Amino acid sequence: TAQYNPALAPDPQSSPVQTLALFQYQPQRPPPHGGTKTRMRPPAPSLRRLLPLLLPLLLAVPGGSAYGFRNCIQSPRDPGLFRCVQRFLEAVAGAVADLPPAATALNLSHNSLRRLPPAAFARLPLLRTLDLAHNRLAGIAPGAFAGLGALATLDLAHNRLAELAEGAFAGLGNLSSLRLDRNPLATLAPGALLPLANLRRLSLRGGRLPALGPVALAVRPLPRLRLLDLCGNNLSAAPFARLCLRNLSRLRLAGNPLDVFRLLEALPNGTLAACPPLGTLDLSRNRLRRLGCVGRLLGPQQRGELRELVAEHNLLRWLSPCQAAPALRRLHNVSLRFNRILVAGPRAFADAPHLRLLRLDVNGLARLDRQALQGLRELRELRLDNNLLTDLYDGSFADLGQLRTLNLRNNRVSVLFPGAFAGLARLQTLDLGGNNLRHLAPAALQGLGGLRRLYLDRNRLQEVSAAAFAPVQASLGVLDLRANALRYISRRPRQRPPFQHLRCLYDLKLQAQQPYGLRIIPHRFFEGLTALRSLYLSQNWLLAVPADAFDDLAQLRYLTLADSSGGMGDLPAGVFKNLTSLRVLDLENVGLRSLGPEVFGNLSRLEQLQLAKNELRTLDRRLDGQLPALRYLDLRKCPLSCACANAWLPAWLGRARVQVVYLYNYSCGGGGGGRPPAYLHSFDTRVCFLDVGLYLFAGTAPAVLLLLALPLLHHRAYWRLRYHLYLLRAWANGRWRPEQRRYAYDSFVSYNSADEGWVLGELVPELERGALRLCLHHRDFSPGRAIVDNIVDAIYNSRKTVCVVSRSYLRSEWCSLEIQLASYRLFDELRDVLVLVFLEAIPDAELSAYHRMRRVLLKRTYLSWPPEPPARPLFWAKLKRALRSGYAEGEEEGEEEGEEGCGEGGPPPV
Known part of the structure; x- marks a missing residue:
């Protein structure tokens, strides 16, 4: 594999293929858990400027309080994004009929769509991303995408498309990425891709294309195409001279029945003459057992320009030192993932002194020599995850003064000895998740004064203390303690709050403690976390949450207690009283039976509330006034009843401030004897507005007056009443007594x-x-x-x-x-x-x-x-x-x- 050096690349209009991968195809494994987290690329500047102007005008629905869509969910973070996933839709109209025309992204994956009719999405002219993957599409009618002139990304993977006819993509002049993976595609019309003048990425992976010729004709009119993925098809070694390669940066042909030598012989003279200087050497999937010193295999000019060495998916077992080999001065990245490396010897990377990224993850590495990383003073990221390391020796990372990220996830480390991280003063991310740590000693993190992110999830920690985090208290911002063995059985803490000195911590994860969760949150457990913005407490089977649990979290914006239905039943009054900055509250499946207004007293900025899978039958009407900023409400699978206590809901749900997820799907009984079921948004509330109070007053007032009068009569006229009773008895005896003659x-x-x-x-x-x-x-x-x-x-x-x-x-x-x-x-x-x-x-x-x-x-x-x-x-x-x-x-x-x-x-x- 030869990948171009951007610094030396010639004009894109005249450069031929710059990367050609010709190794045997193997299914790509997903990256191991715990990889370095990356952020999504933000929208284009033009889109960012356009959305604030268009969305308030086109997404706003006149009204007051609530709205919803029959088959889609609007993202609370991005009002232009709509997800209509797994709704068993067979027609596009079932999803787009009630969507606003300002939608910019639509996900219709995992449905049952069979065909796209003409102008299927014409009412969504601003759409930029469309996902139709995992459907049953067998055909695309000409003009199906008419009106989508702004569409940039289209995903049609995992469907049943066997051919692409001309006119299928008409109107997609701005499309830049098209995915047709995993379709039984065997026929590609010469003009099928002609309207896609701005297409840059085209993926036809996993199809049934028999030859390169039709593909060559189809992609010839695409002057801006950079990536063409044809892996996993039935392409033979037929010549593809007519395929224009000058605009491509990468051509993927892995997984095809190609004979590499015949393919190279088939290339015409001059096809690769304009290849740029070598920037990447990729030796992956070649069953190599020994790598040796790569510098000896390259010439002086190549050694001076090589920046990346990749030897993944081989059979390497050892890393031998290369002290006498010519140094690769510009080599910055080395990836030896998915090998069988057991030991890294002394100065294993001496020939690459300027290395910045080193990946040794997914090996069998059981021993890391104290001097294995010696000399790598410019290393920024070190990946040692998914190995068999048990001990971290003192001084192993002493030369890594510039290291920013150290990943040791999924090893077998059970003890962190003092001095293990000496020399890592600039380390910002330390990932120790998935190990066997049971205790965190006070000096375990010594020397990590600049640490910002610490991942200790999926270990066996049974307790945490303030002394353990003392070395990083001035800088730590993210702490991941999920899936450990933390457990508390009393509300009274056994020691001082464990996080009280972490003044900079803004993200804390404590979910899914094993085997039964936290059970109880002690009083003042989160004391000191004055800067915390996100707190994760889900999957903990909580039995009790004290009313003062979150009193110190005034800056908290995200809180989840989801899947913690351990018998909590009701939240204590005032439990959220200090969370005035909270934006998102997730209470899904926590066993709530009621929600009174005293619980949400001060959540004036709450925008997203998730209450799905609870036991709520009624909602207090005062919640609407106490949550003025609410924009997203999820009540799925709550047994809400069509009772008078919910009589205010139909009118409130009919207005348009809050999006209620699947608003029209909430049923509340009925349907027996052939009758249609009653739905919460439209049940008859007229009976609830009768003057029931008047009838109750008329029926109970006489009884109340009688009960008040009886004691008074007994006190003031007891003998008089008794006297009249006797008179009555005498009258009765005299009335029915026969007249006596004697x-x-x-x-x-x-x-x-x-x-x-x-x-x-x-x-x-x-x-x-x-x-x-x-x-x-x-x-x-x-x-x-x-x-x-x-x-x-x-x-x-x-x-x-x-x-x-x-x-x-x-x-x-x-x-x-x-x-x-x-x-x-x-x-x-x-x-x-x-x-x-x-x-x-x-x-x-x-x-x-x-x-x-x-x-x-x-x-x-x-x-x-x-x-x-x-x-x-x-x-x-x-x-x-x-x-x-x-x-x-x-x-x-x-x-x-x-x-x-x-x-x-x-x-x-x-």
């Missing part, structure tokens, strides 16, 4: 126990001598029966009732009940059945307090017990006459007699 007693005597002496000593003997039958409490009531039932029976089984009235009688509730029941019989039967006997004179002031008794006394005459003995015979005669008299006659006589001499106390006061 009475058991002539009179029922109602008296108070305080007057029992007079009743038993005076009244009873006098009346019973006159052959009157009396009913008395203590003598005639049936034992065991209710007192009320005894009183009612006594009143209704007696012809009349005698009430012996005194002050004690008036104060007695039972006496009051007896006289009231007797008066009720009086009013009900309209017969003289009540006789009142006053034992003492009662003034009006005292009598007025017993208003219930006054009602009876106002309507009846009465007899008064005379204090003078001479008047008592008359009293007894009147009483007996009243008890024996007929009803109507007795009433008149009683009134007259009462007026003559028995009413000495006067009528009861009104």
